Amino acid sequence: MSNSSTAPPTIPHTVWLARGRHVGSQDAAGVVRRQLQRLKDREVIDDHMEPDEDQGHDPGELVFEARWRVEGTVTVRARLTFPARPEPGSPTAAPTSAEGREWVLVAEAERAWDPRWPSPATVFWPEDADAGWDHAPVPGLRLRAVNPLPSEEKDLRRLFRGCAQDGWSVHLVVHEAMTPDARGRRPLAGLLPASLRDRVVEHRATPDQLRSVNWALLREFDFQVPRGGAVVLPTHPAAPGYDVSDFSVRSVFLDGSEPTELVDVLCRYAASARLLPEGGAEALTALREQWSLMTLEEELARERRLVAMYAEALEAMTKSRDLYRESADRANEALAALRESGGAVVPGAAPPPAGSPFQRTFGRLRDATKALRPATPPADGDRVDPSRDDDRSPEGR
Structure with missing residues (x-):
């Protein structure tokens, strides 16, 4: 157990961050370049650039910067990074190439972030459903989509454990009180404020999964999801002051209507003092200290x-x-x-x-x-009389 009294860093209220993977046939960097240029041509963003490697970032990384304004006067700076690909033959080389290109996105505004502002993800990525960039850090999950929960209890526990380690996304477990119609089967992301849509991972439990889901939740988090309700999963370690009662909803109506209470819970969770995820501090520091896209x-x-x-x-x-x-x-x-x-x-x-x-x-x-100093001569009283020595000789006695 650590004896350090230093509090772990939390996400600043001015910062928006996300992480994911691009999985698709198109080159991820090319998709970003075209999207940024398209928005600049339409004057949606002020400017963008792709800094060279000699401007501070690691060799092999691809970096894109963009700046825009919200509410007319509030400047937002954002930095999208594609980490360097692992070396061929390394343990992570095969999975990374099979699961697409990882990306990390950090944005910071001049004041506290408003969830109603445009999502930085849709500044760098197109909003098309088949764009392929919205794969969550946890393998097998998607942002902006419904992710059915597995049926096996061991798989549930393994999934929840992985979600707790992912501090980049907001993981939400929703239980269906009854089988919804076509409108209820749509992702809740489309009903959320713009800046939350691309950060929420929606896990959906069918009506008959309540018992197994709550069994896994109890063992991993020591709480349960209400029947027909929803709960926001904490990270591990949990953020300071996290209380499940503050971030759960008793009822979620999956009928296509706006889930007002759920939106309020998600907004409060996003604005709470959450710990910076692994790699988040480095990404935020790079945004602040290696920023290249400056005005005169x-x-x-x-x-x-x-x-x-x-x-x-x-x-x-x-x-x-x-x-x-x-x-x-x-x-x-x-x-x-x-x-x-x-x-x-x-x-x-x-x-x-x-x-x-x-x-x-x-x-x-x-x-x-x-x-090297000369020896000091003896005083007069200390001098020896040679005659006395002679008198004391054997011949003089």
């Missing part, structure tokens, strides 16, 4: 910040140089005084600063000169 005003402000930073560094270097120069001058003065005095310490000569290299050198020189 932003580039000028950045250059001014760089000039100020360089000026501070130069000032610090100048002060350090002056201190070293002063120490060197004082050490040279002390050494010259030592040489002139023939090794004796000159009163009033200031030693170099304590603890400096020059003081250590001065100390070594002083110790060395002590050994």
Whole structure:
């Protein structure tokens, strides 16, 4: 158990993030390029670009940046990344190629994110149902679609365990009180606010699955889904303050009408203090620190910040140089005084600063000169009279 008191980072309220896989016959990067250019031509977004590798991101990554405005004045910056493909022969090479191209998308606004704003996913990806980009991080699941729950209890537990590890998506379990008609079988994503549609993974349980689903939920999360209701699954570890009663709905009417209570629960969950998922902190840092798509005003402000930073560094270097120069001058003065005095310490000569290299050198020189000093002659009272020595000789006795 960790003894660290540092709280894990949470998703900022200004940030929207998602992750998925593109599975399709078309090249994923080509699909994104065409979509961005299409929206720029229609003036839906302000601009977009594809930074080169020498602008900060890892070799092999593909990066796309786009910026647009919501509500006329609020600027949104977004960064879509295709991580580098694994090396041939590595353990992850075969599954990745078979399951499509992974993508990570992070967007940040100038103020708290509003779920009614356009989804950043549909800025980079077309909204076509067969576009192939809306496969969830958990294999076998789709965003914007109904995902039937498996019938086997062991498969249910394995699925829920995988969903708890996926902090990029919002996993919702819905139980059908009775078999719905054609309208009720449609995904609930189409009835959600725009910014939630591409992040919610809807798991649907049939009327006769309630017992097995609740058995698996009890063992994985220690709660159940209400009959005919819905519950938002927590991540692992759970977000601070998560309470299942706050993120569950007693009844969901699958008749094509707007699920007002469910929408409110999902919006509150999306706005709650949720932990950043694995890899989320790195993606957010890259958005903030490696951003390349700047306006002229932003580039000028950045250059001014760089000039100020360089000026501070130069000032610090100048002060350090002056201190070293002063120490060197004082050490040279002390050494010259030592040489002139023939090794004796000159009163009033200031030693170099304590603890400096020059003081250590001065100390070594002083110790060395002590050994070279002439022996001090004995005092008069201590001198030996040679005549007395003679008197004490055997011949003089």
